[in-house]
Amino acid sequence: MAGVKDVARLAGVSVATVSRVxxxxxxxxxxxxxxxxxxxxxxxxxxxxxxxxxRTDTTRTIGLVIGDILNPFFTELARAIEDQARASGYxxxxxxxxxxxERQDHYVRTLLEQRVDGLLxxxxxxxxxxxxxxxxxxxxxxFLDRTLPGLDVPTVRADGAAAIAELVRHLARLGHxxxxxxxxxxxxxxxxxxxxxxxxxxxxxxxxxxxxxxxxGDFQAASGRAAAARxxxxxxxxxxxxxxxxLMALGALDExxxxxxxxxxxxxxxxxxxxxxxxxxDPPVTAIGQPVQELGRRAVRAxxxxxxxxxxxxxxxxxxxxxxxxxxxxADEPGDEGNGSEGSGRP
Amino acid sequence: MAGVKDVARLAGVSVATVSRVxxxxxxxxxxxxxxxxxxxxxxxxxxxxxxxxxRTDTTRTIGLVIGDILNPFFTELARAIEDQARASGYxxxxxxxxxxxERQDHYVRTLLEQRVDGLLxxxxxxxxxxxxxxxxxxxxxxFLDRTLPGLDVPTVRADGAAAIAELVRHLARLGHxxxxxxxxxxxxxxxxxxxxxxxxxxxxxxxxxxxxxxxxGDFQAASGRAAAARxxxxxxxxxxxxxxxxLMALGALDExxxxxxxxxxxxxxxxxxxxxxxxxxDPPVTAIGQPVQELGRRAVRAxxxxxxxxxxxxxxxxxxxxxxxxxxxxADEPGDEGNGSEGSGRP
DNA sequence: TTGTAAGCGTTATCAT
DNA sequence: ATGATAACGCTTACAA
Numbered sequence: 001m002a003g004v005k006d007v008a009r010l011a012g013v014s015v016a017t018v019s020r021v022x023x024x025x026x027x028x029x030x031x032x033x034x035x036x037x038x039x040x041x042x043x044x045x046x047x048x049x050x051x052x053x054x055r056t057d058t059t060r061t062i063g064l065v066i067g068d069i070l071n072p073f074f075t076e077l078a079r080a081i082e083d084q085a086r087a088s089g090y091x092x093x094x095x096x097x098x099x100x101x102e103r104q105d106h107y108v109r110t111l112l113e114q115r116v117d118g119l120l121x122x123x124x125x126x127x128x129x130x131x132x133x134x135x136x137x138x139x140x141x142x143f144l145d146r147t148l149p150g151l152d153v154p155t156v157r158a159d160g161a162a163a164i165a166e167l168v169r170h171l172a173r174l175g176h177x178x179x180x181x182x183x184x185x186x187x188x189x190x191x192x193x194x195x196x197x198x199x200x201x202x203x204x205x206x207x208x209x210x211x212x213x214x215x216x217g218d219f220q221a222a223s224g225r226a227a228a229a230r231x232x233x234x235x236x237x238x239x240x241x242x243x244x245x246x247l248m249a250l251g252a253l254d255e256x257x258x259x260x261x262x263x264x265x266x267x268x269x270x271x272x273x274x275x276x277x278x279x280x281x282d283p284p285v286t287a288i289g290q291p292v293q294e295l296g297r298r299a300v301r302a303x304x305x306x307x308x309x310x311x312x313x314x315x316x317x318x319x320x321x322x323x324x325x326x327x328x329x330x331a332d333e334p335g336d337e338g339n340g341s342e343g344s345g346r347p
Numbered sequence: 348m349a350g351v352k353d354v355a356r357l358a359g360v361s362v363a364t365v366s367r368v369x370x371x372x373x374x375x376x377x378x379x380x381x382x383x384x385x386x387x388x389x390x391x392x393x394x395x396x397x398x399x400x401x402r403t404d405t406t407r408t409i410g411l412v413i414g415d416i417l418n419p420f421f422t423e424l425a426r427a428i429e430d431q432a433r434a435s436g437y438x439x440x441x442x443x444x445x446x447x448x449e450r451q452d453h454y455v456r457t458l459l460e461q462r463v464d465g466l467l468x469x470x471x472x473x474x475x476x477x478x479x480x481x482x483x484x485x486x487x488x489x490f491l492d493r494t495l496p497g498l499d500v501p502t503v504r505a506d507g508a509a510a511i512a513e514l515v516r517h518l519a520r521l522g523h524x525x526x527x528x529x530x531x532x533x534x535x536x537x538x539x540x541x542x543x544x545x546x547x548x549x550x551x552x553x554x555x556x557x558x559x560x561x562x563x564g565d566f567q568a569a570s571g572r573a574a575a576a577r578x579x580x581x582x583x584x585x586x587x588x589x590x591x592x593x594l595m596a597l598g599a600l601d602e603x604x605x606x607x608x609x610x611x612x613x614x615x616x617x618x619x620x621x622x623x624x625x626x627x628x629d630p631p632v633t634a635i636g637q638p639v640q641e642l643g644r645r646a647v648r649a650x651x652x653x654x655x656x657x658x659x660x661x662x663x664x665x666x667x668x669x670x671x672x673x674x675x676x677x678a679d680e681p682g683d684e685g686n687g688s689e690g691s692g693r694p
Numbered sequence: 695t696t697g698t699a700a701g702c703g704t705t706a707t708c709a710t
Numbered sequence: 711a712t713g714a715t716a717a718c719g720c721t722t723a724c725a726a
Contacts, residue, residue, distance in 0.1 A: 003719055014697045019721055027695065044480060049460040050400045051719035054702050059397070069426050072419070079416050082443055091457055094441050096429055110438055113396040133391060221623070253627050276568070280600050282629025350703055361713045366705055374711060398703035401718050 002043040011039035022047060053115065061091045062303060063111030064120045065104055067145075068220065069096040071247050072275045073292065074122070077145070080296025081120065088304060090117070099218055101126045108134060118303045123148050125187035125218075140306040144299045147189040154312045156299040157189070158290040160272060160319040161197035167270060167288060167321050168201035171240055174328050176268065180213035180238035182227040182248050191216070194244050194272060213238050217248045224248025228255040232267065239268060240327055246273035249285065268327035272319075283325035290319045349390040358386035369394060400462065408438045409650060410458030411467045412451055414492075415567065416443040418594050419622045420639065421469070424492070427643025428467065435651060437464070446565055448473045455481060465650045470495050472534035487653040491646045494536040501659045503646040504536075505637040507619060507666040508544040514617060514635060514668050515548035518587055521675050523615065527560035527585035529574040529595050538563070541591050541619060560585050564595045571595025575602040579614065586615060587674055593620035596632065615674035619666075630672035637666045 004022075008015045013032055020026050021036040028036075039045075053059045064081055066074040078094055085092045093116060095107025104124045108131065111119060118140035123131060127148050134141060135151055143155040171179055181198045184191030195214070202209045212234055217223030224243055228251065231238055243249035249271035261267055263283060271278070274289035298315040305312045323329060351369075355362045360379055367373050368383040375383075386392075400406045411428055413421040425441055432439045440463060442454025451471045455478065458466060465487035470478060474495050481488060482498055490502040518526055528545045531538030542561070549556045559581060564570030571590055575598065578585055590596035596618035608614055610630060618625070621636035645662040652659045670676060 004721095005719080015720080016697060016699095016722080017695085020696090023721080025721090029695065032695080044484065046456075046460055048401075048462060048719055049457075050397055050406070050462050051702090052721075053397045054395075054401050054704085055719080055721045057702075069422055069429075070419075072417075075416055075422050079443065082416075086453075096426065106433075109393075110396075113393055115395060115397050137391065250623060250627075257627065276597060277624040277628070280597075280604065280628045281624070282627070351705095352703080362704085363706085363714080364712060367712085370705080372705095376711065379711080395703050398718090399705075401720090402703080402705045404718075 001048075002045045003048065004045075006043055007036065007039045007045050010043060011035045057115075059115050059117055060089060061093055061114070061116045062118045062120060062300075062307075063093050063095065063107070063114075063116040064144075065095040065097055065107045065111070065122060067097055067099050067122045067124065068247070069094075069098075071219070071245070073246060073273050073290070076292045077296050080293045081300055084297050084300040088300065090300075090304075097122070097124050099124055099220060101128050104128070105130045112139065118142070118307045120144050120299055120303055122146055123188075125185040125191075127151065140303060142299060142303045142306060142312070145190060145295070149189070154302055154306065154314045156295060156302055156315045158295060158317045158319045160194055160288055160290075161200075163288045163319040163321045164194060164197040164272075165201040165204065167242070167286070168198070168205050168207070170286075170321065170323060171268075171270075171327055172205040172207060176239045176327070177207055178210070178213065178236065178238045179207065179240045179242060180215065180231050181242045181244065182215045182217050182224055182231075182252065183244045184217065184219045184248075186216060188219075191219075191244065198242070217244065217251075219245045219247060221247045221251035221254070224251025225255045226251070228252035232256075232259065232261070237267065240264075240270060241267060242270045242272070244272050246271055246275045246278075246287075249273070249287075253281065263326055264328040270327055274322050278324065281326070285326045286324045286329065287322050288319050289322050291317045348395075349392045350395065351392075353390055354383065354386045354392050357390060358382045404462075406462050406464055407436060408440055408461070408463045409465045409467060409647075409654075410440050410442065410454070410461075410463040411491075412442040412444055412454045412458070412469060414444055414446050414469045414471065415594070416441075416445075418566070418592070420593060420620050420637070423639045424643050427640045428647055431644050431647040435647065437647075437651075444469070444471050446471055446567060448475050451475070452477045459486065465489070465654045467491050467646055467650055469493055470535075472532040472538075474498065487650060489646060489650045489653060489659070492537060492642070496536070501649055501653065501661045503642060503649055503662045505642060505664045505666045507541055507635055507637075508547075510635045510666040510668045511541060511544040511619075512548040512551065514589070514633070515545070515552050515554070517633075517668065517670060518615075518617075518674055519552040519554060523586045523674070524554055525557070525560065525583065525585045526554065526587045526589060527562065527578050528589045528591065529562045529564050529571055529578075529599065530591045531564065531566045531595075533563060535566075538566075538591065545589070564591065564598075566592045566594060568594045568598035568601070571598025572602045573598070575599035579603075579606065579608070584614065587611075587617060588614060589617045589619070591619050593618055593622045593625075593634075596620070596634075600628065610673055611675040617674055621669050625671065628673070632673045633671045633676065634669050635666050636669050638664045 004015045004018045008018045021033050082092050097104035101124045105128050122145045143153045145157050147155045183195040199209050215227035217227050243252050271287045274287040278285040302312045351362045351365045355365045368380050429439050444451035448471045452475050469492045490500045494502045530542040546556050562574035564574050590599050618634045621634040625632040649659045
């Protein structure tokens with residue numbers, strides 16, 4: 001494969017001049033520039049980014065480790081991040097942790113070895129030694145969607161507490177009293193916080209938080225299904241199951257459907273996260289939507305600031321309730337149509 | 348950041364020895380190996396993959412350019428590819444073309460400059476000059492899901508012709524005669540072939556292919572919605588709309604729902620691609636599922652063979668029909684339960 | 695404006 | 711078994 005040297009020889013200049021033309025740095029005659037460019041495409045020269053990075057100690061690349069690539073929340077997030085990064089001249093390398101600490105570590109390690117300029121991490125449940133090292137090592141790092149307890153890292157995330165409170169009030173108003181919550185891993189901020197918010201909201205609404213109505217999953221579909229099964233097997237099953245993320249909601253729907261139960265007559269369902277297909281479920285699913293696009297934009301902005309060594313403002317955005325029909329809402333209530341998730345990617 | 352040199356100094360050996368230990372190549376005394384390893388983690392040394400790649404001219408990385416990261420078909424595919432690649436010691440860098448040729452080119456170029464060892468490409472509609480260059484340049488390349496006309500590149504894809512024929516027969520048996528098809532871009536093999544298969548199947552079933560029932564979209568949701576709108580505005584609208592991929596089916600559902608039409612009484616719907624949420628739509632959507640996991644496995648296998656310079660077997664797998672309720676199927680027909688997509692990622 | 699040459703962190707060749 | 715050193719393809723002082 002052709003290199004600067006070949007280009008230089010063909011254009012009758014030095015390698016330095018070729019480099020200057022390619023990076024339009026310093027001053028070059030229009031004549032020589034033209035000759036170099038001609039040589040470049042005669043040879044089909046493609047600059048070697050590996051060599052360039054070794055020399056400049058920068059890759060113009062950021063790493064993104066997401067929780068689960070099968071989760072639409074994360075893919076939408078990845079999309080937003082990608083767009084924003086590209087606009088700033090950065091490429092994004094995505095790693096899929098599949099919600100497993102060891103796989104997260106695999107990618108963090110790989111990305112670090114590949115010398116990404118910065119890292120966007122949606123941390124999995126445990127604080128691994130590696131993550132601790134990276135944090136103390138001072139590599140440009142921003143947590144996304146989730147925090148880890150006791151680690152001083154700038155974080156960009158959505159706060160669902162207000163929306164969860166609104167949801168609980170909404171359910172109480174509809175006459176529901178037995179409400180179950182399927183949370184994410186307690187070690188995860190998104191798991192813990194949503195649970196705390198739920199408990200607080202229940203108490204504020206004067207509803208009892210029964211321990212048997214507090215289930216925990218791992219944010220993936222199978223665990224949502226299992227949790228729903230346990231809840232429905234209870235002597236006194238809940239009137240509404242509120243799933244802590246969209247995949248667990250999908251799992252719960254699977255279970256409800258397998259039992260041929262009717263929504264909302266037999267059991268109602270609500271979901272944290274809003275996804276495009278919720279409007280087409282029978283009946284459409286009441287959900288809490290996160291500002292995914294904005295989350296992505298802020299995350300990239302924050303990381304680039306860290307990379308450039310500037311101080312960074314952590315961001316906490318608000319999630320919001322989207323009322324539909326899956327909790328026994330009367331047919332004339334608003335919110336039935338339309339899609340609540342900002343940036344669903346469908347213009 | 349610490350390098351081999353630092354490790355060597357601390358361990359009291361030469362850089363060559365450090366390298367040997369790190370790559371467990373050649374023979375090293377247990378004693379020195381131990382000292383080197385100790386030095387490595389005392390310094391928190393992380394090998395620089397950039398330098399290594401420059402020297403070895405290999406990155407143990409493959410590039411994957413997908414059509415649309417918001418399309419669950421592609422994310423499931425990406426997941427399968429990732430798993431298979433990791434098992435073979437490769438990392439995957441994903442680029443999202445968003446079905447746009449210029450964005451596809453952006454990633455192809457970037458990945459090539461980053462010197463990926465091979466490229467998995469789901470080509471967008473046009474044959475761009477860049478793609479043509481890459482093909483003739485002989486870089487390890489495998490087309491995935493789609494082919495481009497007149498280009499001699501090994502391809503791994505699913506053939507839906509048989510399943511489409513089965514779907515049409517199924518619809519005919521249910522008494523439908525006015526069936527519309529929303530295809531993908533004609534320039535894309537997946538667009539063209541599905542259309543041809545549809546036409547052939549219609550004729551074989553003795554049904555007329557009306558030109559006004561042949562719509563074209565771009566595989567994204569908005570175009571599916573627009574096409575559905577045009578079809579439903581026809582003086583004699585179709586009895587069933589068959590969408591050429593899952594996103595256009597989502598768009599069509601959006602439109603049908605906005606018009607408060609009932610499925611399948613007012614209009615039936617079927618989709619190429621099966622996705623997990625189709626079972627929860629009212630009524631569950633009849634679809635054609637692709638063997639996504641297997642597609643991913645084969646693609647990686649084929650690319651690795653090309654990388655190692657071995658000849659490669661192109662693969663054509665079969666898609667298959669999953670009958671549900673959205674086309675007026677009687678309630679006792681099988682296929683109502685369950686999820687047709689192989690590897691939906693939900694154990 | 696252009697050229698020469700050093701150096702980025704590895705691996706690999708050739709000695710020892 | 712280990713060490714010295716060249717080379718990978720590029721950018722960037724520094725010289726001319």
